Structure formats: structure tokens, C-alpha cells
Amino acid sequence: MKYALLSLLVAVMGFLPHLAHADVPKPEHVKVNLYASVSEIAPGQPFTLIIEQIIDPEWHTYWKNPGDSGTSTTVKWDLPDGGAAGELQFPTPSRIPYGPLLNFGYAGRALFQATITPPAALNTETYTVNAKLEWLVCKDICVPEGDTYSVMIPVGGPNATANTSINDLIHDVTISQPIAVDWPATFHEDNNNFVLTFTPAGQAADLIKAGAKVEYFPEEWGLFQNPAEQVVVGTDDESQDVMLVIPRDTRDLAEVKVLNGTLAVTDTSGTRLGFVIKATPLPTAAPATAGTPVTKPATSSTTLPAALVLALLGGIILNLMPCVFPVLSLKVISISRMSGAEKAHMRVHGIAYGAGVILTFLLIAAILFALQMAGAAIGWGFQLQQPVVVAGLIYLLVLIGLSLLGWREFDLNRLIPDRFHGNHDGVVGSFATGMLATIVATPCTAPFMGAAMGFALTQNPVIGLLVFAMLGLGLALPFILICFIPVLQRALPRPGVWMVYLKQFFAFPMFMAAIWLIWVLAQQTGADGVGAALLGVLAIIFLLWLWPHKPATSVGRMLHLFTVLMSLVLITGLTVAQNSFTPAEMTTTNGAKPFSKSALDAAIDGDNPVLVNMTAAWCITCKINERVALSTEATKRVLDAHQVTYLKGDWTNYNAEITTYLAGFGRNGVPLYVFYGPRDSTTGKRPEPAILPQLLTEAIIRETISPH
Amino acid sequence: MKKHALSILAGIALLGGIFALGTLCCAPANAYMESPKIGKFAPSFTTRDTNGNEVDLKKYLGKIVVLEWTNNECPFVRKHYDSKNMQTLQKEYTAKGVIWLSIVSSANGKQGNVTPKEANEITKDEGATITAKILDEHGVIGHAYNAKTTPSMFIIGKDMKLAYMGAIDDQPSPDPATIKDAKNYVRAALDELLADKNVTTAQTESYGCSVKY
Numbered sequence: 001m002k003y004a005l006l007s008l009l010v011a012v013m014g015f016l017p018h019l020a021h022a023d024v025p026k027p028e029h030v031k032v033n034l035y036a037s038v039s040e041i042a043p044g045q046p047f048t049l050i051i052e053q054i055i056d057p058e059w060h061t062y063w064k065n066p067g068d069s070g071t072s073t074t075v076k077w078d079l080p081d082g083g084a085a086g087e088l089q090f091p092t093p094s095r096i097p098y099g100p101l102l103n104f105g106y107a108g109r110a111l112f113q114a115t116i117t118p119p120a121a122l123n124t125e126t127y128t129v130n131a132k133l134e135w136l137v138c139k140d141i142c143v144p145e146g147d148t149y150s151v152m153i154p155v156g157g158p159n160a161t162a163n164t165s166i167n168d169l170i171h172d173v174t175i176s177q178p179i180a181v182d183w184p185a186t187f188h189e190d191n192n193n194f195v196l197t198f199t200p201a202g203q204a205a206d207l208i209k210a211g212a213k214v215e216y217f218p219e220e221w222g223l224f225q226n227p228a229e230q231v232v233v234g235t236d237d238e239s240q241d242v243m244l245v246i247p248r249d250t251r252d253l254a255e256v257k258v259l260n261g262t263l264a265v266t267d268t269s270g271t272r273l274g275f276v277i278k279a280t281p282l283p284t285a286a287p288a289t290a291g292t293p294v295t296k297p298a299t300s301s302t303t304l305p306a307a308l309v310l311a312l313l314g315g316i317i318l319n320l321m322p323c324v325f326p327v328l329s330l331k332v333i334s335i336s337r338m339s340g341a342e343k344a345h346m347r348v349h350g351i352a353y354g355a356g357v358i359l360t361f362l363l364i365a366a367i368l369f370a371l372q373m374a375g376a377a378i379g380w381g382f383q384l385q386q387p388v389v390v391a392g393l394i395y396l397l398v399l400i401g402l403s404l405l406g407w408r409e410f411d412l413n414r415l416i417p418d419r420f421h422g423n424h425d426g427v428v429g430s431f432a433t434g435m436l437a438t439i440v441a442t443p444c445t446a447p448f449m450g451a452a453m454g455f456a457l458t459q460n461p462v463i464g465l466l467v468f469a470m471l472g473l474g475l476a477l478p479f480i481l482i483c484f485i486p487v488l489q490r491a492l493p494r495p496g497v498w499m500v501y502l503k504q505f506f507a508f509p510m511f512m513a514a515i516w517l518i519w520v521l522a523q524q525t526g527a528d529g530v531g532a533a534l535l536g537v538l539a540i541i542f543l544l545w546l547w548p549h550k551p552a553t554s555v556g557r558m559l560h561l562f563t564v565l566m567s568l569v570l571i572t573g574l575t576v577a578q579n580s581f582t583p584a585e586m587t588t589t590n591g592a593k594p595f596s597k598s599a600l601d602a603a604i605d606g607d608n609p610v611l612v613n614m615t616a617a618w619c620i621t622c623k624i625n626e627r628v629a630l631s632t633e634a635t636k637r638v639l640d641a642h643q644v645t646y647l648k649g650d651w652t653n654y655n656a657e658i659t660t661y662l663a664g665f666g667r668n669g670v671p672l673y674v675f676y677g678p679r680d681s682t683t684g685k686r687p688e689p690a691i692l693p694q695l696l697t698e699a700i701i702r703e704t705i706s707p708h
Numbered sequence: 709m710k711k712h713a714l715s716i717l718a719g720i721a722l723l724g725g726i727f728a729l730g731t732l733c734c735a736p737a738n739a740y741m742e743s744p745k746i747g748k749f750a751p752s753f754t755t756r757d758t759n760g761n762e763v764d765l766k767k768y769l770g771k772i773v774v775l776e777w778t779n780n781e782c783p784f785v786r787k788h789y790d791s792k793n794m795q796t797l798q799k800e801y802t803a804k805g806v807i808w809l810s811i812v813s814s815a816n817g818k819q820g821n822v823t824p825k826e827a828n829e830i831t832k833d834e835g836a837t838i839t840a841k842i843l844d845e846h847g848v849i850g851h852a853y854n855a856k857t858t859p860s861m862f863i864i865g866k867d868m869k870l871a872y873m874g875a876i877d878d879q880p881s882p883d884p885a886t887i888k889d890a891k892n893y894v895r896a897a898l899d900e901l902l903a904d905k906n907v908t909t910a911q912t913e914s915y916g917c918s919v920k921y
Binding site: 024068069070071074098099100101103134136138140141142143144221222249250251252 | 741743744745746781782783784818819851856857880881882883911913915916917918919920921
């Protein structure tokens with residue numbers, strides 16, 4: 001209040017309430033005072049006009065971006081004596097929560113300022129500034145308020161006289177107004193997070209490094225969730241960069257070319273220091289040099305006919321995979337055991353099996369497309385990025401293996417209730433076998449399948465489902481052919497004891513596949529996950545042992561049921577827990593560096609050739625290529641000799657950066673091998689990136705990196 | 709025979725349950741509300757309107773639906789109702805077959821919270837031609853759409869996908885004088901949807917009082 005007394009000596013501070021607007025009520029919850037930084041103005045010399053908002057307790061007004069709701073304070077200037085008024089400058093805002101919403105604004109007192117420049121020629125004795133101020137003030141309800149305020153300052157000259165009576169106020173204004181800085185700053189999107197990367201300097205840098213509280217206020221709406229916690233990702237000693245990670249909101253980031261915002265850093269005494277940062281979008285892997293795009297546009301290079309052929313071939317080859325082969329072989333062998341009556345319906349069996357396979361593939365594809373439409377960025381093999389699914393598949397393979405060994409057999413034909421047995425005995429069983437074959441096929445990806453699946457998932461659902469149906473047809477084809485061509489049936493060996501041994505033998509490829517999936521699980525969830533999965537397997541085996549032994553007494557039956565239920569709960573609990581285990585560190589071979597968007601950008605910005613290898617633990621083709629071509633001594637020599645930066649992306653678990661990179665090449669699965677040739681010293685440009693074949697040899701790698 | 713069948717079924721049910729749990733579970737609770745996305749399916753809901761009739765969003769497949777979050781005491785809502793701007797929009801487009809649902813997500817005891825009888829009186833007094841008014845006292849629908857302000861407009865296309873969300877117009881002021889020259893996003897979007905065209909401005913920053921959850 002001492003401000004008011006002193007200011008009366010040098011400047012007339014008046015409320016000149018003319019009814020600017022019938023609709024805006026007079027202020028009830030906010031008191032506004034105007035101050036000039038000079039007690040005498042000089043024509044042509046700018047001075048600062050200070051607008052003080054004193055806000056009732058529990059009420060608040062808003063910043064230039066009000067946040068989730070509300071509107072900001074606005075001013076309309078009227079300078080009857082001429083001159084110009086600058087923009088209203090807001091003080092550093094605070095975060096004001098309201099239920100699930102968050103606003104940016106002020107409580108208590110807010111000090112705004114604006115630069116007023118009187119005209120160079122003034123022939124009045126006083127200079128008048130009229131400010132029509134309007135604001136929204138809210139507690140739990142909101143009230144728009146406003147009024148016009150005026151200052152009349154004596155004209156002096158030739159130099160303006162500072163208003164020393166308000167030195168304390170000017171000090172407060174200086175602290176509460178943010179200062180514009182030129183820190184390098186970029187923003188981008190990563191894994192549904194908004195990331196602001198900036199390099200602070202001076203006092204701010206020290207404070208942030210020491211763990212000071214940091215709050216970012218954007219001047220644009222819809223970029224990130226305002227109420228969410230803003231996570232500061234630490235700086236390492238080498239780079240001074242600081243990253244702020246906040247969950248994204250739904251506005252398209254591409255709409256924003258320049259992002260201004262205020263960063264508030266709280267110093268050790270509790271004072272909030274504000275810095276106005278200007279951020280630009282983080283440049284993508286598109287080029288340091290103008291012109292040549294380094295990443296291919298997201299159109300698939302596969303055409304529909306090609307994709308269909310590849311899907312068919314892939315499906316046929318899938319029959320040879322250790323997961324599928326036993327199921328198929330046993331089905332084929334069961335033909336020999338069929339009665340004459342059933343053999344007459346052989347074709348029906350073939351069609352039923354084919355229907356089971358194709359329908360299951362279509363079902364999986366439908367689920368994939370549904371998830372895609374719901375917004376998830378997924379690719380073929382996504383199901384194996386979920387540890388719970390991998391655990392489930394391990395259980396299934398163990399169950400099948402045990403059944404093949406003869407202990408607790410599952411006969412799919414017995415699924416049918418008695419009244420459906422009749423002419424088409426076993427046909428439903430063939431259908432069910434088809435479904436089973438598809439389910440156990442999902443962990444395996446055959447060559448050719450990658451391109452076909454990648455194509456399928458980037459197309460509209462109808463075409464995509466067609467490709468998947470083709471894949472199903474390929475998988476079912478060998479059995480269908482046998483069913484339709486009597487010659488092949490006659491070529492099958494006579495039934496005998498050997499069939500029992502073969503059936504038992506096939507348990508082992510099943511167990512092998514289960515062990516392989518356990519190895520995949522180890523990569524995804526570490527030793528804990530493997531322990532839980534093995535415990536789950538044991539629990540299932542226990543359950544299988546327990547199940548048939550139904551006691552005679554009712555007490556015994558209750559105990560039996562109880563134990564069965566507890567086992568089921570245990571199995572479920574162990575499986576669901578898979579999602580909470582953390583994965584082990586990724587190992588790299590042959591000097592490969594882990595892939596990340598920033599690592600790729602940095603590598604491409606340089607001059608050396610770059611090799612990108614996208615792989616996953618559950619991808620057999622990838623593993624074969626690693627063993628045969630990528631991780632060999634000879635390849636290592638080639639990579640070293642040409643100073644190739646080798647980036648390896650692990651897609652074993654869901655990774656949005658890798659999914660985006662794959663999509664850029666029209667792909668939706670792994671493996672993907674891309675080679676970026678070295679930057680030409682004369683043109684300064686890199687050649688187009690080359691995609692290597694899915695089946696690699698050392699020669700292919702050598703030819704790509706150093707062509708003759 | 710039946711024993712085996714049962715055990716197989718139990719096994720399959722178990723695996724199915726594991727798969728379902730795996731994909732559905734373990735999402736961390738958020739401290740904020742997630743927004744629906746333009747071009748994706750609008751969150752569906754079933755509720756009762758102020759007359760006790762059932763309102764099921766899914767039943768409106770094939771029609772354009774406008775969701776208008778309102779609070780009759782909020783100055784920004786009053787701006788559009790006192791000037792009859794909102795009522796004009798409602799009348800014009802419900803006549804063209806658009807479904808207009810007014811939603812009050814004010815919690816019990818907060819500003820804008822009304823009883824069904826009061827809500828119907830307000831609708832009558834203001835001359836609002838709407839399909840139904842919904843009292844979302846617990847904020848369930850509000851949270852599903854991440855409605856932050858009153859007014860807040862969401863337009864759902866004939867294919868049940870979200871076509872527009874944001875402000876009613878581009879003048880975030882409580883002053884009714886700004887309506888005359890304002891660009892009305894809802895009008896533009898509805899005209900485009902009725903002509904089976906894509907909505908050019910699909911997402912804007914909504915303005916108004918906060919929804920009183």
C-alpha cells in the first residue's frame with residue numbers, strides 16, 4: 001500500500017470507469033493498479049507500464065495459454081496523445097490444478113508489463129495511457145471481469161525521470177517476468193511422449209543439474225497433457241542437454257513450426273525464475289544436406305500379386321518349421337489309420353483342415369487390424385512382444401509335447417459331444433487340428449513371410465485379410481493335396497507300431513520350440529520371467545496329474561476342486577506377472593551399437609557408411625542371418641575396413657522408434673537390413689539407402705558395403 | 709469321453725483367459741484423462757437422459773451426433789445461449805437429422821449440477837431444440853471424452869468415428885459481441901459431414917469454464 005501513497009505524488013492514478021462493455025462486470029475479485037516506470041516522460045523515449053492484479057484468495061486469473069480451461073487476461077490500449085504500445089508481457093505462471101484438469105495462471109498477485117513509446121513530438125503537459133483490461137477470474141466458478149484504467153504522466157524532457165518511489169515494485173516485476181534466452185531447444189514425439197530437449201546456460205544450468213524443480217508452460221495448446229508430471233531426464237556429464245518428457249495430447253505436432261514457452265526453475269530460496277525458450281521441431285533423419293531424402297517414403301515396394309505369391313510360398317515353407325511339422329505329420333499319419341468309410345470323406349477332411357487354418361489366420365489378422373485401428377503401432381510378431389503371450393505359448397507347447405508322449409493325451413476328436421458323431425466323424429477334429437496348427441505356427445516366421453506380412457498390414461483390412469488367407473492356404477496346402485490326390489495317400493506307409501514311436505518322437509521338437517520360447521522370454525523379462533514361466537509349467541503339469549484323480553468322498557472332492565482352483569490361480573498369477581518383469585541388458589556383437597532415433601540421426605549426419613539391423617529374439621531368420629553372415633569375423637573385417645557404423649535394433653519387446661523406422665520402409669516385421677552408403681565427398685550427398693535381402697550371406701554384405 | 713472333453717475345454721479357457729489378461733491388464737492408472745482421437749472410434753456410452761429414456765450412442769450409427777458439454781451458469785455458455793447462437797445451431801441441424809446431445813458433467817454440489825426436472829426447465833426456457841439432455845453427474849462420459857471446458861463440442865460422424873473436437877468457434881471471449889464475426893467450427897464441420905466430405909478443421913483448442921467434475 002505504500003506504493004499507492006508515494007505514487008500519488010508523481011503520477012495520477014485514476015480509475016476512470018467508463019462503461020466499456022455492458023457485458024463485462026466490474027471487478028469484484030481482482031483489484032488492478034497501474035504504475036509507470038517514469039515520473040516524467042520524455043517524448044519518443046519508451047517507458048514501462050506496470051499492471052498489477054491483486055487477486056482475492058482462492059481465486060486465480062490466467063496466463064496467455066490458460067491451460068485446460070479459462071481465458072487469459074487481455075488489454076486494449078487507447079493512447080489519445082499518440083504513440084505506440086507493445087504487447088502485454090505476462091509474468092511466469094504457476095500450475096493451478098482443478099480436479100483432473102490443470103490451468104496456467106496466477107494467484108495472489110500478478111505483475112504484467114508493457115512498453116509504451118510516446119510520440120517524438122508531444123505538445124501536451126501530460127501523457128495519457130488508457131488500458132481496457134479484461135480477464136477471467138475463477139475459484140470453482142468463473143467470472144469475467146474488466147474495466148478501463150488510466151495513467152496520466154507529466155511530460156518532461158529531454159530525458160525521462162525514473163519513478164524511484166516504486167523501486168521495490170520494479171524489482172518484483174523484474175523477478176516475476178521471465179527473461180528471453182537463446183538456449184538451443186527442440187521438441188519431438190517419442191513413444192506417445194512429448195519431449196522438449198534444451199541446453200540451459202548459466203545459473204539455470206547449475207540449478208537444474210542440482211535437481212531444482214522445473215516446470216514448462218507451452219504457448220501452444222494440445223501438445224501434451226497439462227496435468228501430467230513433467231519428467232526431467234538427467235544430463236550426463238558430456239552433454240549439457242536436458243530433456244523434459246511429458247505424455248502426449250492429441251494435437252498433431254506437425255502443426256507447430258515454432259514453439260515458444262516459459263520454463264520456470266525454482267532456485268534454492270524458493271524463487272521461481274522464468275526463461276522464455278523458443279523450440280523448433282527436431283529434424284528427422286531427412287537430411288543435413290538439402291534435397292535427397294535419406295529414408296524411403298512409406299510406400300510398400302511389394303505389389304498385391306507379389307504379396308499373395310510370397311504369402312503362399314511362406315505358408316508352404318511354414319510346414320517345415322519345428323512347431324508345425326509334428327502337428328502336420330501326425331495328421332497325415334492319422335489318415336493311414338482311418339477306416340474305409342472315413343477315407344471316402346477324405347476331401348471333406350482336407351477342406352475342414354484348410355478351413356480351420358485359414359479361419360484362424362483371418363482371426364489373428366482381424367485382431368491385428370482392430371488393434372491398429374484402435375491406435376496401436378504393431379507389426380507381425382507383435383504377439384511375441386507380449387511376454388504373457390510367450391508364456392502362454394510355452395504352456396501350449398509343453399501340453400502338446402506331453403500329449404504326444406502319451407501322458408494325459410488330448411484327442412481333439414473327443415471335443416465333440418456324442419450326439420454330433422455320425423457321418424462326418426472326425427471332420428470337426430480336422431478343423432480343430434487346422435486351428436491348432438496355425439496357433440503353434442505363430443512363433444515361427446518363414447522366409448518370404450516378412451515382406452508379405454509387411455505389405456498386408458499397411459493395406460486396408462480387406463486386402464490385408466486376403467494376404468493372410470493366402471498364407472493360410474499355403475500352410476494347409478500340403479495336407480489338402482494329400483487329401484485330394486489318392487496317389488499320395490497310397491504312398492503313405494502302412495500303420496504299425498512305428499507310428500507310436502514317431503508320435504512320441506515328435507514330442508521333442510515341441511519341447512525344443514518351448515525351450516526356444518523360454519530363451520526369448522529370458523531376453524524379454526530376464527531371469528525372473530523365466531523362473532515364473534517354469535513355475536507355471538510345473539503348475540500345469542501338476543494340474544494335469546491331479547485332474548483325473550477324482551476322489552470318492554465329498555470332502556475329498558472339495559479338496560480336489562480346491563487344489564485345482566489354487567493351481568489355476570497360481571498359473572494365472574504367474575503368467576500375468578510376466579508383464580512386470582524387466583528385461584535384461586541387450587548384448588551387442590561385432591561392435592554394434594543399440595539403435596535409437598538419435599543414434600541413427602547422428603550416424604547419418606556424419607560421413608561414414610551406416611548399417612542398420614532390425615532384429616528380434618523370436619525371429620529365427622534374423623538369428624540365422626546373424627550366425628551365418630552378420631556376426632562373423634569376415635563381416636567384422638569388412639565393417640571395420642570401411643568404418644561402418646553398425647546399429648542394431650532389438651524389437652523383441654515393443655519399441656515405437658523401431659516400429660516407425662520399419663514403417664518408413666513399408667515394413668511391419670523383422671528382419672530388416674538397411675545400408676546407407678558413405679557421403680560422397682564431391683556432392684556432399686549420401687546415395688539412396690539400400691535394403692538388403694532377408695536371407696543374408698557374407699558375400700551379399702561384402703558386395704553391398706564395397707561394390708566392385 | 710466327457711472327462712477328457714472337460715479337461716480340454718478347461719485348458720483352452722485357461723489359455724484364452726491368459727491371452728486376454730495379458731493384453732488387457734497392467735495399464736498404469738493415469739493422473740490425467742486421455743483424449744479420444746480424431747478418425748478413431750468415438751468412445752461409446754449408454755446412459756439415461758433427463759426423461760429417463762435410454763440413450764445408447766451405438767444406436768446412432770449412420771447419423772451425425774453432436775455432443776455439447778454445457779453448464780448453464782458458466783459465462784461462456786451464457787454467451788452462446790443469451791445470444792441464441794447455440795439454439796440456432798441446434799434447431800438448424802436437428803432439423804437436418806443431426807442428433808444433438810447436451811451433457812452436464814457437473815458433479816453434485818458444483819456449479820451447473822441440476823436435477824432432471826431443473827434440466828428440462830432450463831431446456832424449455834432457453835428454447836433449446838436438442839435430442840436429449842444427459843446428466844453425467846459422476847463425470848464418466850466427461851472423462852471418456854476428456855471434456856475440459858463448457859462449452860466443449862464433439863462431433864461424431866456417421867461411421868461412429870470422431871470427426872471434430874474442440875471449441876464452438878474461434879473467439880475465446882465471454883463477450884457476445886464476438887459471435888457475429890466468429891468462425892463457427894461446428895457449423896463448418898456439420899456442413900462438411902452432411903455433404904459426406906472430410907472435416908477440414910478437425911481439432912481446435914476448446915475454451916470456457918472448466919468442467920466441474
